[in-house]
Structure formats: C-alpha cells, structure tokens
Amino acid sequence: MKKTIGTAVLWCGILCAALWLLNALFLPKYMSRVPEGALIAEYYKETAGHDVVFIGDCEVYENFSPDLLWREYGIPSYIRGSAQQLIWQSYYLMEETLKYETPKVVVFNVLSMKYGEPQSEAYNRLNLDGMRFSRQKLAAVRASITQEESFLSYLFPLLRFHDRWGELTGEDVTYLFHRDIVSDSGYLMNVQVRPAEDVPQGRPLANYEFDPVCWDYLDKMADLCQENGVQLVLIKAPSLYPYWYDQWEEQIEAYAAQRNLPYLNFLARTEEMGIDFSTDTYDSGLHLNLYGAEKLSRWFGDWLTQNCPVEDRRGQEPYESVWQEKSAAYAARKARLEAEWSGSNPAE
Amino acid sequence: MSFASTQFLVFFAALFLLYYTIPQRHQWKLLLAGSLIFYWFAGWWCLIYIGVTTVTVCLTARKIDSLAQAQEAWFQAHRDTLSKEERKAQKARDKSLRFRWLLACLLLNFGILAVVKYTNFVLGNVNAVLALFGSGQLPAVSMVLPMGISFYTFQTTGYLIDVYWRKVPAQRSLGKFALFATFFPQLIQGPISRYGDLSRTLYGEHPWNAQQIAMGAERVLWGLAKKLIVADRLAIPLRTLVSSPEEYSGVYVLAVIFLYAVQLYADFTGGIDITIGAAQMLGVQVTENFVRPFFSKNAAEYWRRWHITMGTWFRDYLFYPMSVSKPILKLHQRCRNRFGRFGKHVSVHTCSLILWFVTGVWHGASWNFIVWGLLNGIVIIVSQEMEPLYDKFHARFPSLKGSWGWDLVQVLRTFWLMGAIRVLDVYRDVPLTFRQLGSVVTGFRPQVLWDGSFLELGIGAGDWLVAAAGGGAMLVCSLLGRRKPVRERLLDHSPHLAWGGCVLLVLLTLIFGVYGIGFDATQFIYNQF
Structure with missing residues (x-):
C-alpha cells in the first residue's frame, strides 16, 4: 500500500512539474514581438517604491516617461499600463498595486470609460496573463472574459496556448524562466516620427452616456484611493484618436467635480506643453513618440510638484541607485532606437 | 455536458470524491442524483421525456411481472383441475394479457421517439409529394431532440421485453430503475446495456479499489486522447471536403472514406472508452461496444x-x-x-x-x-x-x-x-x-495526393502528422490489446509504466488536443442519435 501511494505521489509530482514546465514553455514570451504583452509582469521586478503610479491603456504606457519625471523632478513613478486596458482591469491592477506599495498619487487615464463590455480575447491576454496569481487576478479575469473564453485557461495558460506547439521557437526556450526588460518603468519607448496629418473626426454616436459598469469601477477606484490616502488624478492623454467627444468630457468633468478629483485633459493643453503633432507622434496622432512623451511628462512633472504631495527623492536611497541604473538603460535604449530609426530612415 | 469538457471533468471529479466518501449503501442514490443533474444540463425539459419513459417502463414491467407471478400461482393452484386444452387456453389468455401491457408501453415509448425524432422527416417527405401535385406545404414542427433518447428508449424497452420474457425479474424500486435508465456515463452515446448485465454492479456497494480506479482512469484518458487528438483534428479537413463536394471529388472521396472511418472510430470508441472507464472508476461494469471492427x-x-x-x-x-x-x-x-x-x-x-x-x-x-x-x-x-x-x-x-x-x-x-x-x-x-x-x-486525380492540396483543407502538415501518429497509436494499441488490454499489460509489467502512460496521455492530450479558442470543439458524433 505504501509503495502504491509512493508511486502515485511520485507520478503526480512528475505530472505537476511537467505541467508547470509546459505552461512556461507555451506562454507567449512577448520579447521580440508584441512587447506590450510583457508590460504587466515587469512591475513585479521593481525593487524600490513609487510615488506616482499610472494606470490605464496605451495612452499611458506610450505617452509618459517616468525616467524624465525622475531626472527632472526626482519623482519615482511607474506605469501599470497595457493595451486596451479595460476599466475593471485598471481597478484590479490598482488594487493589486496597493497590496505592494502605497504611492502618493495614482494617475488614471479615462479613455477606457468608453468600454462597458469585455472586448477581445487577444487584449485580455495581454492584460491578464502577466498578473501574478491573486484574488485581484481572479476577479479581473472573471470581469474580463468574453463568451468564447474559459476562466480556467487564465489559471493554466497551456489550455489556451497549447496550439502553439507548431510555432514554438528558440525564444520560447531562451525565455522559459526569465524575461528581458522591454520597458522603462512601464513606458514603451518609440522614437519614430509619423506626423498626424489627417485626423478623422469622431462619428456621431447613438448614445454618449458611459456604461453604468464603468461608473461603478471609477467609483470603486476613487473609494479605494480615498481609503488608502492616495490622491487619484484623472487624465485624458493627448491622443488625437480614438476621438474624445465633448459629451464624454462633460461627464468626466462633472464626475471629477463631484468627487473633488483633479482632472486634466491634455488634449486641451498640447500647445501649452509644446507638443507638435508633426514631430511628436510615431503613429499619426494615436500615441506620442519619445519626444512628445518627454514634453508631456515635463509639463505633468511641474503640475505634480505644484499640486500633489510628491517630493524630490533624488539623492535618497534606494531610489538614487535604482534610478541611476534605470536612467542608464533608458539612455541606452533611446540611443539604440534612434540609431535604428535613422538607419531605416536615412532621409531623416 | 460533453465528455470532452472541463465542465464534465469537474462534475465527475466532484461526484467521484463524494461517491467514495459517503456510506456505500447510498452510493447508488448518489449515482442517480448525479445522473439526473447530468441530464438536467441538457435542458430541464429533457427530464420530462426520460421521466415519462422511466416511470411507464418501470410500472409496466412491475405489472407484467406481478401478472406473471399471479398467473403462475393461479395456474399451479388449478393445474390439476384443468384439462390440457384448458391449460393451453389459459396460458394463451395470460400471455395475451401480459402482451397487451407490453405492447401499450412499447407503443407509447417508441411513439414518443418517433414523434420527436421523425415528425419533421415525415412532414418533409409529405411536402415533397405534395409539391409534385402542386399542393400547399405542411409547416415544419419545431422540436428539439431530447439527449440520448434513442439510447435510453432502446435500453429501457429491452429491459421491459426481458421482463416480459421472464429473463430478468422486474426492478421493484423506481429509484433503482431510474438509475438504470439514466446512468450518466452511457446516457448520451451508449452502449445500450442490458438490465441483466448492468444491474450486477450498478446497485452494489463499491469500496475503494485502487486498481480498478486506475484502470478506469487510464481508459478515460485514452478515450479523451482519441477524441481530442485524432477525431476532432480530422473533423476539420473532413468538414472542408464535405462542404464543397463539387470541388473535392475523385480521389478526395477516397480520402473522405478513409478519414471518416478513422474519425468516427476515434470519436465513437473514444466516447465509449470514457463511458466504460468512468463507470469502472465507480465500480460499475459496462458492456464493451467494439472489438477491433476494422479487422473484420x-x-x-x-x-x-x-x-x-x-x-x-x-x-x-x-x-x-x-x-x-x-x-x-x-x-x-x-x-x-x-x-x-x-x-x-x-x-x-x-x-x-x-x-x-x-x-x-x-x-x-x-x-x-x-x-x-x-x-x-x-x-x-x-x-x-x-x-x-x-x-x-x-x-x-x-x-x-x-x-x-x-x-x-x-x-x-x-x-x-x-x-x-x-x-x-x-x-x-x-x-x-x-x-x-x-x-x-x-x-x-491522384496528383492531389502529393501536390500539397491536402495541406489546404484546414490543417497543416504538423496536424496531419499528429493525426497520423495518433491513428498509428490506436492501431498499435488495438493490435497489442488482442489478448489483454494494453493498460493491464503495462500494469502487470510495472506500476511505473502504467503511471507513466497516464501522465503521457494527459500531457499529449493537453498539448495536441483540439480544443479551446481557435478550434470549433466537435460534439461526439453519436450524441446526435
């Protein structure tokens, strides 16, 4: 009997180990392609805390430079952004972040208020697969999955990605147990320039009201920040597209006033910030490039120091040594990308 | 609830744990409850159909059995007072009475089956005839087929006929008979068990038997592997080949013949393996439904x-x-x-x-x-x-x-x-x-066999290789299992081999199984009957 139990335990152990290994092998690594998928997990490698945490979709991870905020204002910050991050995903990421640290300010980009329902499996994966197993992850998955998805596949990604057996590459083996850092404190750098020339106007909508579920989550975010003594700042990043309607703007303004929250619509301040959409965007106005992001971050750094309880932490340990390293990586990445861009675009 | 779904795995795991936790005398009651829950997943209204069949067959069988016993007792008591002709006439009257009960119950249950399954087919044919004469059309009737109706109708009516023939005694307990009618592993695609066979182990007390459970689990895994790796993979090119017959004729039809044979075998025997294996894990022995048919x-x-x-x-x-x-x-x-x-x-x-x-x-x-x-x-x-x-x-x-x-x-x-x-x-x-x-x-047009046309049927070269390897494994296991099932041979050789086989099956099914987003999970083909 003992021998049978021993054999059973041994083989169950082997099965679990094999499943763990296969999960790691089949999960997309997002190193050479779609680096957005690696953003969420990078946060867990952070060793020092942050005074400012950005939460939201591509309008935060493409538009703000934490490195500039550090270099010029001494503000340690991080962007917990991911592609088409839905508001409930933002909420659970915020809740999870507050488990690890208590920043002074959380900045939330309000574009995701436009989505009242789960959107697509592909984006869900980019947002949720990187989250560590936690109550927040389970809740985020439950809130996010589309009809065709299975909850279980977020716990055992092999169930979703098993069909990659024909497309596994060396990258899947190389990054089996580790990942390279693809962002700079959550900022996904892009130095290319593609001017915004013909920005389409928004089509009239049948209904401009945000979905009640979005208001619920925005409320929960505000409440959570209040409970934790964190200043919530609502922003709308200066992306020309997707179109931001005046009716939406009015609703957010009214909400911010009602909850006594600062709300900054950067679209209305681009001139003040010096953003030039002929040089400061890499995709015709959807997102800023590095130069635009630094202009926006500089303006926002000024605003933060004047309006929020952030302090200049330059010279303080462990921030100083951590950010020195980060700044060096940022500068190196910038130099490499600029060289690549000018190499592929000699006319520039 | 398909056998090849996480829903079923969770359902079965929960039932299995409870089954070996509760007192053994209550195990059959749990199986009945589980079977009804399983059936309820197909739609609560299905329970009405199976309920009618269960109650009518059970009561009729009891009536026939009681009649037979009463008639026998009367006959024994009056045997000496009756002439040979009178005895013969009495027996004929008795049989006729029992037969009328049997016939009424068979007509009712086959009637239900005929109505739900064949009404629209009959209407369609009547309409085709009416169209020849330019007459109006009869409207189709909206009717959903209750899950497993062909199987449970045949299984229960087989029992009724056996009782009529006095091959088996009538089951007096409605609950126990309901379990025979609804036993969930075989409810949706058979086998069509005989009461005499299934009842031997269905109602008994089943203590934990590690070897039986392991054997059953291994058979479930083997069934899942056949279904998910081979059958559902081949279903993809088959759908393409069949949906555009004009485009895929000639040698493609030979491919359809071959691929459908393998797909149906993998699908149906896979389902039966899951049925027999799951029942075995619960200590119930279900009749075999296949014996290497392609070697006939x-x-x-x-x-x-x-x-x-x-x-x-x-x-x-x-x-x-x-x-x-x-x-x-x-x-x-x-x-x-x-x-x-x-x-x-x-x-x-x-x-x-x-x-x-x-x-x-x-x-x-x-x-x-x-x-x-x-x-x-x-x-x-x-x-x-x-x-x-x-x-x-x-x-x-x-x-x-x-x-x-x-x-x-x-x-x-x-x-x-x-x-x-x-x-x-x-x-x-x-x-x-x-x-x-x-x-x-x-x-x-034999050239399509080697000009790459088969790589444009919905699956690539890798998938064809996996399907071929899976089909090959089925063939090898079939050959090796002629004298003794492979899983028993593995266990005889070494428990490590048996466990290793199980682990390998789980991993191969998880990796190469056709399931999840991107695949259209195919129902077991025999579910529709």
Missing part, C-alpha cells in the same frame, strides 16, 4: 464487432422475434415450396432487410441513413448468398484460406466497402453521395 473480414463480422450492443439489441428484440413470427413463418413455408434452396433464405433475408431498414431509421431521420441501413443489409445478404462461390474459390485455391495475405485482402476489402457505405453519413443527400462515389472512377 466481412460485413457480417464487422457488425458483430462495431457498436455491438446496438447490433445485439436489434438481433434479440427485433430479428429473432420477427423470424419466428407467424407472417414470416408463412412466408418461409411458401418460398421454400416455390423457390427451393434460395426460397429457404427469403424469409431470413426479408427479416434482415427489415432489421437494417430499422437500424438505418434509428440512426437518423433522413434518407441517407435509410439507404445506409439497406445497403448494409444488401451487402450482408449478397455475401451470404455468395458463400457457395467462395467455397468453390477456396477449393480451387486451398492455400489462400487462412493465409496472412488473403486475410489482409479481406480486411481491406471490408474496410473500404463499409467505409464507402458509411459516407452516406457525411454527404448531404443520397444522390450526391452516389455521384461522389462515382467520381472516384470518373474523376480520379
């Missing part, structure tokens, strides 16, 4: 090895009673007198054709299935009538009989013949099927 040397043998419980059901409850019925005996007499040797066979062949017609109808409400059934019957009859010719042939070439090469020829002939008839399942109508089969001769 003729059509009759094939049908003794494929879907065995259906074949024996039709044989025992339709063919035999029909063969000794008065009209058939009269026919036999007349034909024997008029046509001599061949005449002696007419009555048997008539019964065979009726049996195969009903088998076809049972499979589905369409002309495809009716023609499929009749073709099977015709092949078997022709094969029987040609036996003297075979004997002459073997007398001329005595070394062929029993030789490995001749056996192979017979096996391949039966495989392709049965396969060619079976494609009636997949093409949309009978004329199209025959056109497609004809195109093998008229439009044979």
Whole structure:
C-alpha cells in the first residue's frame, strides 16, 4: 500500500512539474514581438517604491516617461499600463498595486470609460496573463472574459496556448524562466516620427452616456484611493484618436467635480506643453513618440510638484541607485532606437 | 455536458470524491442524483421525456411481472383441475394479457421517439409529394431532440421485453430503475446495456479499489486522447471536403472514406472508452461496444464487432422475434415450396432487410441513413448468398484460406466497402453521395495526393502528422490489446509504466488536443442519435 501511494505521489509530482514546465514553455514570451504583452509582469521586478503610479491603456504606457519625471523632478513613478486596458482591469491592477506599495498619487487615464463590455480575447491576454496569481487576478479575469473564453485557461495558460506547439521557437526556450526588460518603468519607448496629418473626426454616436459598469469601477477606484490616502488624478492623454467627444468630457468633468478629483485633459493643453503633432507622434496622432512623451511628462512633472504631495527623492536611497541604473538603460535604449530609426530612415 | 469538457471533468471529479466518501449503501442514490443533474444540463425539459419513459417502463414491467407471478400461482393452484386444452387456453389468455401491457408501453415509448425524432422527416417527405401535385406545404414542427433518447428508449424497452420474457425479474424500486435508465456515463452515446448485465454492479456497494480506479482512469484518458487528438483534428479537413463536394471529388472521396472511418472510430470508441472507464472508476461494469471492427473480414463480422450492443439489441428484440413470427413463418413455408434452396433464405433475408431498414431509421431521420441501413443489409445478404462461390474459390485455391495475405485482402476489402457505405453519413443527400462515389472512377486525380492540396483543407502538415501518429497509436494499441488490454499489460509489467502512460496521455492530450479558442470543439458524433 505504501509503495502504491509512493508511486502515485511520485507520478503526480512528475505530472505537476511537467505541467508547470509546459505552461512556461507555451506562454507567449512577448520579447521580440508584441512587447506590450510583457508590460504587466515587469512591475513585479521593481525593487524600490513609487510615488506616482499610472494606470490605464496605451495612452499611458506610450505617452509618459517616468525616467524624465525622475531626472527632472526626482519623482519615482511607474506605469501599470497595457493595451486596451479595460476599466475593471485598471481597478484590479490598482488594487493589486496597493497590496505592494502605497504611492502618493495614482494617475488614471479615462479613455477606457468608453468600454462597458469585455472586448477581445487577444487584449485580455495581454492584460491578464502577466498578473501574478491573486484574488485581484481572479476577479479581473472573471470581469474580463468574453463568451468564447474559459476562466480556467487564465489559471493554466497551456489550455489556451497549447496550439502553439507548431510555432514554438528558440525564444520560447531562451525565455522559459526569465524575461528581458522591454520597458522603462512601464513606458514603451518609440522614437519614430509619423506626423498626424489627417485626423478623422469622431462619428456621431447613438448614445454618449458611459456604461453604468464603468461608473461603478471609477467609483470603486476613487473609494479605494480615498481609503488608502492616495490622491487619484484623472487624465485624458493627448491622443488625437480614438476621438474624445465633448459629451464624454462633460461627464468626466462633472464626475471629477463631484468627487473633488483633479482632472486634466491634455488634449486641451498640447500647445501649452509644446507638443507638435508633426514631430511628436510615431503613429499619426494615436500615441506620442519619445519626444512628445518627454514634453508631456515635463509639463505633468511641474503640475505634480505644484499640486500633489510628491517630493524630490533624488539623492535618497534606494531610489538614487535604482534610478541611476534605470536612467542608464533608458539612455541606452533611446540611443539604440534612434540609431535604428535613422538607419531605416536615412532621409531623416 | 460533453465528455470532452472541463465542465464534465469537474462534475465527475466532484461526484467521484463524494461517491467514495459517503456510506456505500447510498452510493447508488448518489449515482442517480448525479445522473439526473447530468441530464438536467441538457435542458430541464429533457427530464420530462426520460421521466415519462422511466416511470411507464418501470410500472409496466412491475405489472407484467406481478401478472406473471399471479398467473403462475393461479395456474399451479388449478393445474390439476384443468384439462390440457384448458391449460393451453389459459396460458394463451395470460400471455395475451401480459402482451397487451407490453405492447401499450412499447407503443407509447417508441411513439414518443418517433414523434420527436421523425415528425419533421415525415412532414418533409409529405411536402415533397405534395409539391409534385402542386399542393400547399405542411409547416415544419419545431422540436428539439431530447439527449440520448434513442439510447435510453432502446435500453429501457429491452429491459421491459426481458421482463416480459421472464429473463430478468422486474426492478421493484423506481429509484433503482431510474438509475438504470439514466446512468450518466452511457446516457448520451451508449452502449445500450442490458438490465441483466448492468444491474450486477450498478446497485452494489463499491469500496475503494485502487486498481480498478486506475484502470478506469487510464481508459478515460485514452478515450479523451482519441477524441481530442485524432477525431476532432480530422473533423476539420473532413468538414472542408464535405462542404464543397463539387470541388473535392475523385480521389478526395477516397480520402473522405478513409478519414471518416478513422474519425468516427476515434470519436465513437473514444466516447465509449470514457463511458466504460468512468463507470469502472465507480465500480460499475459496462458492456464493451467494439472489438477491433476494422479487422473484420466481412460485413457480417464487422457488425458483430462495431457498436455491438446496438447490433445485439436489434438481433434479440427485433430479428429473432420477427423470424419466428407467424407472417414470416408463412412466408418461409411458401418460398421454400416455390423457390427451393434460395426460397429457404427469403424469409431470413426479408427479416434482415427489415432489421437494417430499422437500424438505418434509428440512426437518423433522413434518407441517407435509410439507404445506409439497406445497403448494409444488401451487402450482408449478397455475401451470404455468395458463400457457395467462395467455397468453390477456396477449393480451387486451398492455400489462400487462412493465409496472412488473403486475410489482409479481406480486411481491406471490408474496410473500404463499409467505409464507402458509411459516407452516406457525411454527404448531404443520397444522390450526391452516389455521384461522389462515382467520381472516384470518373474523376480520379491522384496528383492531389502529393501536390500539397491536402495541406489546404484546414490543417497543416504538423496536424496531419499528429493525426497520423495518433491513428498509428490506436492501431498499435488495438493490435497489442488482442489478448489483454494494453493498460493491464503495462500494469502487470510495472506500476511505473502504467503511471507513466497516464501522465503521457494527459500531457499529449493537453498539448495536441483540439480544443479551446481557435478550434470549433466537435460534439461526439453519436450524441446526435
């Protein structure tokens, strides 16, 4: 009997180990392609805390430079952004972040208020697969999955990605147990320039009201920040597209006033910030490039120091040594990308 | 709730844990509750249908049994006072009374089956006839087929006939009979168990038996692997091949014959493996339904090895009673007198054709299935009538009989013949099927076998390789399992081998199984019957 139990335990152990290994092998690594998928997990490698945490979709991870905020204002910050991050995903990421640290300010980009329902499996994966197993992850998955998805596949990604057996590459083996850092404190750098020339106007909508579920989550975010003594700042990043309607703007303004929250619509301040959409965007106005992001971050750094309880932490340990390293990586990445861009675009 | 779903795995795991936790005398009650929950997942309204069948069959069987006992007691008490003629007349009256109960219950239950399964088929045919005369059309009736109705109707009516024939005693407990009717592992695709076989282990107390549980679990895994790796993978190119028959004719039809044979075998036997394995894990022994059918040397043998419980059901409850019925005996007499040797066979062949017609109808409400059934019957009859010719042939070439090469020829002939008839399942109508089969001769284009055309049917080279490896593994296991199932041989050799096999099956199914987003998970084919 003992021998049978021993054999059973041994083989169950082997099965679990094999499943763990296969999960790691089949999960997309997002190193050479779609680096957005690696953003969420990078946060867990952070060793020092942050005074400012950005939460939201591509309008935060493409538009703000934490490195500039550090270099010029001494503000340690991080962007917990991911592609088409839905508001409930933002909420659970915020809740999870507050488990690890208590920043002074959380900045939330309000574009995701436009989505009242789960959107697509592909984006869900980019947002949720990187989250560590936690109550927040389970809740985020439950809130996010589309009809065709299975909850279980977020716990055992092999169930979703098993069909990659024909497309596994060396990258899947190389990054089996580790990942390279693809962002700079959550900022996904892009130095290319593609001017915004013909920005389409928004089509009239049948209904401009945000979905009640979005208001619920925005409320929960505000409440959570209040409970934790964190200043919530609502922003709308200066992306020309997707179109931001005046009716939406009015609703957010009214909400911010009602909850006594600062709300900054950067679209209305681009001139003040010096953003030039002929040089400061890499995709015709959807997102800023590095130069635009630094202009926006500089303006926002000024605003933060004047309006929020952030302090200049330059010279303080462990921030100083951590950010020195980060700044060096940022500068190196910038130099490499600029060289690549000018190499592929000699006319520039 | 498909067997190949996480929902089923969770359901079964929970039931399994409870089953071995509660007192053993209550185990059958838990199985009944589990079976009803399982059935409820198909739609609460399905419970009404199966409930009607269960209650009517159970009560009728009890009535027939009580009548038989009372009649027997009366007969014994009055035996000495009755003359031989009176005894005979009394017995006939008694039997007639029991028969009326049997007939009423059979008519009710087959009536339900006929109405829900065949109403629209009949209406469709009536409309086709009306259209010939330019008359108006009858509207189709919206009716959803209750899950497993063909299986549970046959299983319960088989029990009723057995009680009528006094082969088994009537089950007095409605709950226990309900478990026989609804036992969830076999509810949706069989096997069609006999009460005498299933009841031996269904109601007993089952202590934890690690070896039985391990054997059962391994069989479940093997079934899942066959279904998810082979059957569902081959379903993808088959869908392409069948949905555009004009484009895929000629040699593609041979591919359809071959691929559908493998897919159906993997799908159906996979489902049966899950059924038998899951039951075994619960200590219940379910009848085998397949014995390496693709190694059959003729059509009759094939049908003794494929879907065995259906074949024996039709044989025992339709063919035999029909063969000794008065009209058939009269026919036999007349034909024997008029046509001599061949005449002696007419009555048997008539019964065979009726049996195969009903088998076809049972499979589905369409002309495809009716023609499929009749073709099977015709092949078997022709094969029987040609036996003297075979004997002459073997007398001329005595070394062929029993030789490995001749056996192979017979096996391949039966495989392709049965396969060619079976494609009636997949093409949309009978004329199209025959056109497609004809195109093998008229439009044979072998170059598509090597010009890469098969890589454009929905799966790539890797998937073809996986399917081939899976099919190969099924063949090897089938050959190795002739004397003893492979899983038992592994266990005999070393428990580590058996465990290793299980772990490997889990991993291979998880990796190479066709499931999840990107795949259209295919229901078990036999669920629809």
